[in-house]
Amino acid sequence: MTARERIVAAxxxxxxxxxxxxxxxxxxxxxxxxxAEGAWLYDVDGRAYLDANASWWTSVLGHRHPRLVxxxxxxxxxxxxxxxxxxxHAPAAELAEALLARSPGxxxxxxxxxxxxxxxxxxxxxxxxxxxxxxxxRHKLVTLxxxxxxxxxxxxxxSGVEVFRRPFGxxxxxxxxxxxxxxxxxxxxxxxxxxxxxxxxxxDAIAAVILEPVVQGAAGMLIYPPELLREARRATAxxxxxxxxxxxxxxxxxxxAFWASEHAGVSADLVCTAKGFSGGMLPMGAVLATERxxxxxxxxxxxxxxxxxxFTGNPLGAAVGREVLRVFDDERVLEGVAxxxxxxxxxxxxxxxxxxxxxxxxxxxxxALDLEGGGGYLAGAGWRVxxxxxxRGAYLRPLGDVVYVTPSINVPLDxxxxxxxxVEESVEAALRA
Ligand SMILES: Cc1ncc(COP(=O)(O)O)c(C=O)c1O
Numbered sequence: 001m002t003a004r005e006r007i008v009a010a011x012x013x014x015x016x017x018x019x020x021x022x023x024x025x026x027x028x029x030x031x032x033x034x035x036a037e038g039a040w041l042y043d044v045d046g047r048a049y050l051d052a053n054a055s056w057w058t059s060v061l062g063h064r065h066p067r068l069v070x071x072x073x074x075x076x077x078x079x080x081x082x083x084x085x086x087x088x089h090a091p092a093a094e095l096a097e098a099l100l101a102r103s104p105g106x107x108x109x110x111x112x113x114x115x116x117x118x119x120x121x122x123x124x125x126x127x128x129x130x131x132x133x134x135x136x137x138r139h140k141l142v143t144l145x146x147x148x149x150x151x152x153x154x155x156x157x158x159s160g161v162e163v164f165r166r167p168f169g170x171x172x173x174x175x176x177x178x179x180x181x182x183x184x185x186x187x188x189x190x191x192x193x194x195x196x197x198x199x200x201x202x203x204d205a206i207a208a209v210i211l212e213p214v215v216q217g218a219a220g221m222l223i224y225p226p227e228l229l230r231e232a233r234r235a236t237a238x239x240x241x242x243x244x245x246x247x248x249x250x251x252x253x254x255x256x257a258f259w260a261s262e263h264a265g266v267s268a269d270l271v272c273t274a275k276g277f278s279g280g281m282l283p284m285g286a287v288l289a290t291e292r293x294x295x296x297x298x299x300x301x302x303x304x305x306x307x308x309x310x311f312t313g314n315p316l317g318a319a320v321g322r323e324v325l326r327v328f329d330d331e332r333v334l335e336g337v338a339x340x341x342x343x344x345x346x347x348x349x350x351x352x353x354x355x356x357x358x359x360x361x362x363x364x365x366x367x368a369l370d371l372e373g374g375g376g377y378l379a380g381a382g383w384r385v386x387x388x389x390x391x392r393g394a395y396l397r398p399l400g401d402v403v404y405v406t407p408s409i410n411v412p413l414d415x416x417x418x419x420x421x422x423v424e425e426s427v428e429a430a431l432r433a
Contacts, residue, residue, distance in 0.1 A: 004044045007032050031395065036063035039408055039415040041395055050394040050419045054408045057217065058280030060252045060324075062408040067327050068279045068320050075319035084111065084313030091318030098325045099288070102258060105267030106288035110305070111313040115248035116150030118272035118285040119210070123154045124307055125270060125287065126208035126242040132296045132303055135204075138241075142198060142209040145180035145191060148218035149210060149246050149272075158210050161219055163377050176202065183222055183359075192228040196235035203239035208270070210244040213260040214363065217249035220377075220402040221368035223361050226263035233266040242293070244270045248285065252276025253328070253409040256337045256364030269293055276409075279324040284317030333410050337364060340416055344405065347420040356431040365411075367420075368404035369427070376400050384433065388426035394419055396426065403427060 001009070008030060017025055031049065035042040039062055041049045054060060061068065075091060084092060096109045110125070112118045123141060130138035141158050148164065149155045156165060157172040160179075165172065176198055180191040199206060213229055216222040236243040245268040250260035254276070257263055261271075270293060274285025297305050311317075328334065344367040351369050352360030360369035371381040382398025389396035396403065405423060407416060 004032050007044065031390070038062040038064075039411045039419070048393060049390070050407075050415060050422065052389070052394050052396040052405045052407060052419055052423070054406055055280055056275075057249050057254070057406050058275040058278075060254070060276035060409045061279045061327055061333070062410060063280070065279060065327060068281055068323050071319050071323035072281060072316060075316050079315045081311065081314055081316070083310075085308060089313075089315050089318075091315045091322060092313040095318045095322040095325075098322055099273075099286070102325070103271065103288050105290055106271060107291040108289045108294040110287045110289065111318070112274075112285045112287065113309050113311055114150075114283050114285050115246075115272065115274035116152040116155040117309060118248060118274050118287050119149040119155040119158065119244075119246060120152050121287045121307055122210070122244045122246075122270045122272050123158065123208070125289065125293065125305065126244060128305065129242060129293050129296045130207045137204055138207045140174070140176055140202070140205050140207060142176045142178065142195065142206055142241075144178050144195060144211055145216070146219035146222070147210070147212055147216055147246075149212070150248075161377065176206070180222075185225060188224040188228055192224075192231050196231055199232075199235040199239055199241055203241055206239075206241050208242035208244050209236050210246060213245045213247060213250055214255055214263055215250050215260065215366060218399065220370070220399050221361065221366055221404045221406075223363050223366075226260075229261065229264035229266050233264075233268075236269075242269045244268060244272065246272045248272050248274045252324070253334055253337060254365055254406065256334070256341055258328070258334060276324070278317045278321050279327075281320050282314070282317040284311075284314060284321060331410065336410055339413065340365060340409075340411065343413070343416055343420060347424060351424060351427055354427070354431075357427070365409050366404065366406050367423075368402055371401045371403065371427075371431075373401060381430070384430040385423075385426045388429040389422050392422045392425060394422040394426070396423065 012026055032044045033041045034044040039050055041051050100106055112121050127139050143158045146160045148159045148161055158175055178191050178195045181187045214226050245261050247259055251273045269290050271288040278284040297303055341364055345362045348360040348362045348367040351357050356372050358370040358372045373381055377400035379401035381401045382403050385403045386396050
């Protein structure tokens with residue numbers, strides 16, 4: 001048995017994979033990743049693959065950025081972990097200062113483990129905030145169409161993609177969902193107008209509106225005009241309804257600005273962040289809050305936010321998260337987005353004009369296309385492109401019939417050009433077959 005065969009045998013006998021139909025997985029010949037560096041994953045046999053989705057959108061500065069590796073190892077030599085309940089440490093305090101300094105309107109940070117727990121915490125914060133500001137009847141959440149905010153029960157309750165919700169319908173809590181009838185501009189405009197109407201009409205029952213700003217990621221990289229976000233901010237502010245912006249996917253430069261909300265010039269009451277927050281190196285996230293929200297949790301003991309995870313504020317994650325921000329500054333990462341965006345846009349515009357592609361779109365470091373035929377998340381079409389890309393040296397996991405790239409924000413231009421060429425060749429090959 002080769003090393004690869006041994007790993008695959010052990011894995012197939014024991015490991016239950018996320019978001020994977022297991023019969024298909026068990027019949028497959030999986031990638032076995034041994035090493036990663038920059039934009040590349042290397043398998044156990046030394047074959048290299050461009051990481052087209054930055055490992056589920058986390059690795060915003062590329063894999064094993066030397067400065068993040070150094071920050072992690074130097075922190076590990078000092079303090080691995082300690083609880084954050086009423087005691088503190090330098091990484092938690094310093095990361096808080098640095099991240100809040102670049103988050104207009106936000107003044108407090110609550111650490112969590114990942115994107116889903118950021119959303120869970122934000123939901124609870126909004127409901128407890130309403131209660132502690134004398135409005136206990138405000139406990140509903142308003143969500144938009146096919147949003148995806150994570151997989152824990154609370155996060156799934158405010159998410160809309162039917163195939164992910166269906167098995168759990170009986171235990172998810174009720175939300176007010178505003179559907180988006182079409183991905184065209186008018187569809188989005190109608191949905192946001194309806195969302196504002198709902199807020200105006202039902203404000204007395206609503207704790208918060210939760211939105212993915214500008215791009216709905218897992219729904220299929222759906223991009224909407226930023227000005228619509230301003231409309232949602234106006235309606236929520238008028239009626240003192242908390243606005244939660246879920247920047248778990250869109251934050252840390254993904255759309256070209258550090259926060260996607262900057263495209264609209266709006267500032268939320270609560271911001272959820274994870275993924276790029278720790279450069280994709282460790283599972284960690286946070287909720288940012290305004291001082292106004294924080295104030296409602298001061299005073300008597302029973303007003304505290306009784307919430308936290310074992311690893312809340314983990315020093316290793318926080319030290320890496322602090323270094324991520326330094327790298328963004330020192331390496332002027334956001335300034336490098338424009339030439340990368342232009343390349344992604346040109347490729348996806350070209351692909352959008354091709355037969356077999358229903359539509360294409362791009363924004364910042366996101367490029368996506370829908371293959372004709374529909375079928376949504378369970379469609380097989382994207383997987384044919386995946387197979388072609390794998391043969392050509394890229395890991396290009398689709399979202400059903402949506403083929404997309406979300407490489408690291410600082411992906412070297414040569415690697416990006418190679419990736420985009422593979423995407424074009426793979427779409428061509430899959431559609432020819
Ligand atoms: C917008 C958004 N929010 C929350 C989550 C959940 O994050 P995590 O997978 O870290 O729990 C995701 C995951 O893709 C996401 O895209």
